[in-house]
Amino acid sequence: MTPDELSEALSAALAAAVADGTLALDPTAVPERVHVERPRQREHGDWATNVALQLAKKAGTTPRALAEDLARRLAAHPGIRAVDVAGPGFLNISLDAAAAGELARTIVEAGPAYGRGDSESGKKVNLEFVSANPTGPIHIGGVRWAAVGDSLARVLEASGADVTREYYFNDHGAQIDRFARSLLARSRGQEAPEDGYGGEYITEIADAVVADAVAAGDPDPRTLPDAEAQEVFRARGVERMFGEIKSSLHDFGVDFDVYFHEDSLHESGAVERAVERLRASGHMFEKDGATWLRTTDFGDDKDRVVIKSDGEAAYIAGDIAYYLDKRERGFDEVIIMLGADHHGYVGRMMAVCAAFGDTPGKNLQLLIGQMVNLVKDGKPVRMAKRAGNVVTLEDLVDAVGVDAARYSLARSSADQNIDLDLDLLARATNENPVYYVQYAHSRTAAVDRNAADRGVARADGFEPALLDHPSEAALVGRLTEFPRIVAQAAELREPHRVARYLEALAGDYHTWYQQKSQRVLPYPDEEVTDTHRTRLWLNDAVRQVLANGLGLLGVTAPERM
Template sequence: MTPEELASLIRDALAAASADDRLTLAPEDLPQAVKVERPRNRDNGDWATNIAMQLAKKASMAPRDVARVLADALAAHEGIDSVEVAGPGFINIRLAAASAGELARTIVEAGDAYGTNPQLAGSHINLEYVSANPTGPVHLGGARWAAVGDSLARLMVASGATVTREYYFNDHGSQIDRFASSLYARAMGREAPEDGYGGQYIADIADQVRRDAVAAGEPDPVDLDEAAAVEAFRARGVELMFAEIKARLRDFRSEFDVFFHEDSLHSSGAVDAAIARLRERGEVFDSGGAVWLRTTAYGDDKDRVLIKSDGQAAYFAGDVAYYLDKRTRGADTAIYLLGADHHGYIGRMMAMCEAFGDTPGENMQILIGQMVNLVKNGQPVRMSKRAGTIVTLDDLVEAVGVDAARYALVRVSMDSTLDIDLDLLTRHTNENPVYYVQYAHARTRNVARNAAEHGVSREAGFDPGALDAPADADLLGVLAQFPAQIAQAADLREPHRVARYLESLAAAYHAWYGQCRVTPRGDDPVDAGHVARLWLNDAVTQVLRTGLGLLGVSAPERM
């Protein structure tokens, strides 16, 4: 019996007790969902609920009296071994071994579907993340968003949503001018201009632009006049930087459905159309030769310029047009993953959302994340070999690999600053969290191989009642929590919850491995307990593989 099935059973018991007047509850008073939790003290049973305390006032009864009515009804169910009323009205439930053990079969037979849920079904979410300027390699902050954003997308899909993974290329504005001028300066053997870009990657791209031009039968850009040369470096250089960013993200297992170019908002007229829409709604006004959005009407600290007095679009105008474009493409919710330096943007963005007639927090959600620091030998790593001034995604992957990098980046809540210890992530010990979880999966596969060699097969049948050891119950209890963890991680936009869950499952499995056997000793015959525990072992395999997959981390067969 899963927690969801138990919750449904409790709700049915409430409905039945209300129908025959054991409880005085109106139909609208019956809860749509009942929360059951694993007690901290396992002596209190397998599962507990406080629903009696929640309904006592509506039922005009003491919480313990409501609890006793439910306890009597639940105790009559064949899958429940005992029910106790504790404290002010808690209901502690102990499942029969066979009922608890059935979960192993449920997981194995469900396969990859175990843990999925429909809570976001029917919703279309546009999830934008990374979105670094196309003027250099993906830095560590972008790497964190790549891991977190991709994992969050996988979680929301597992919860029934349609998700568009989107990268916003900031290819309109002064940063592109500085990038092109930096390429030109490097090609000419000059110092980078003030506020320009440095690092070996600038030299690499400048050299490639020149080689490509010559290969195409075109003049070497350094032989052109400066304006034409800068434009040549801009056109091909930005293209090469785009291609490299895409390739690095793809290698990091972070795939995108849409690469959206900021410049298209201006060239297509989308900015003008968005401003016209807001003007029709009475949210735009003209002052001092500029066009303004009245964001103070929706809580912003000041109104925001859309078109400056010189006729040029302000940066915020692109944000306005981009949000409208997302909604026009069918997104019910636009989620933005932004760095800590964008915290000051939240007020104006939410005001803009409301100016369009949408609901902040529903149609627009902004997640702010903190910085990432690399540490090696107890000292911070401050400079990339290639980028020169920043540490990049490539630096991290080169040091620890994709699996360890992704797991480390997603394991900590994104609103906390993250220190990544490179020494720890390269150790093959239980101190390394990704190794600990991956090793648990590899161990389950080794157990399955050993079982086959000893003639233990799931095809021999399944007796769930044979999972009667305390370690069996502990492991089943952790497995049962997986669907709720996925649903909660998707709902709260917190994929780190999955990583922490996997570590608790790995711990429970390693403890179970030390106490229970899947294969017989010596010449002992194979019995129902061996077979049942193979089912349980394989259920752990499934959940670990699914959970790691949600984080974009591989589940190795051997380690």
């Protein structure tokens, strides 16, 4: 019996109590789905619910009385072994082994679909993440967003959302000019400007720009007047740098559906249109020769200049136009993932959202990520090579590999600082969380291979009632939680919940595997029985859920380690 089936049974019991007059409750108040959850203490049963406490007052009865009535009705339901009423009216429900163990077959037959749901269906989501400026390689903070953002997109899609991954290509403004000047200076053997960019990559990009121009039959940009040369290095340099960024992300398992160019907002007149729309709504005003947005009306700490007194658009103007552009493209929810230094951005952008008549926190959601520190031999470490003193995506992948990098960055809440122990992540031990989970999957695959050699086949028999050992009950119970964990990760925008679940599942599997009395494989001279075959179903159910969960994190599920 799955949690959904138990939820339906509880709803049916409530509806029956209303129908026979036992429960004086409006039929429309009976929930279609009753929330059930795993008890904190295993001895309290397989599932628990507080629905009696929620509905008793509306029904004019006590929670305890309602719980006792529901317990009597549920006790006769096939697959339910016992129902106990605890405290003021909690229901603790225990399933019989056959009803619980049936989940193993459900999972295996569902395959990759197990864990997918519809909690986010009908939502068209624009998820913007990474969006590093094309002025250098992706640094460690951007790498964290690459891992978390792509995992969140996968989790949302698994929950039914229509997700567009978007990269905001910042090719407009002062930082691009500084990048171009830095390339030009380096190409001529000069020091970078005081406000420019350093690192070996600047030399590499500058040399590539010169080679590309000459190969195309264009003049050597180093010989051109400064203004013309700078424009060549700007255009070709940004294109070359962004190509490297795309390639690095692709190798990291992250690809985007849309690369949105900031320049297009200014060239298309999108900024002007957004300003006029806000002006027509009465939210703009003129002061000191500048045009302001009255964001204090929507909770911001001060009003914001949108068009400066010299007629130039302020930085927020592009943000306003970009948000409106996303909404006009039909996205119901706009999620933007920002770095640790963007806390001040939240208030003003939520005010912009409200000024357009939208709901902050729903139509616009801003996620702030915290810092990543690298540790080796117990001490902070800098591994940067190409980018001066900045640790890049390539640095991290070179040190621990894609799987370990992605998993370790996605397994913690994004709003927490994290320390990545490079020694630990490179180690093939149970203390390494990604190894621990991947090893569990490879162990399930090894069991499959050995079972085939010993003549144990799922197709020959399945008796779920045989899964009656405490370690099997714990394992089945953990497997039932996976769909709820995925839905919760999507709702809360917290993909790290999937990683932590996988670690718990791997622990339960390793415990079960190590129980000699719970062998899947018969001894050499032992007859193959339904017990062996049924345990193989359970083994393969674990294998499927581990693979599904790792897939949501963009991490491979190895067959051998």
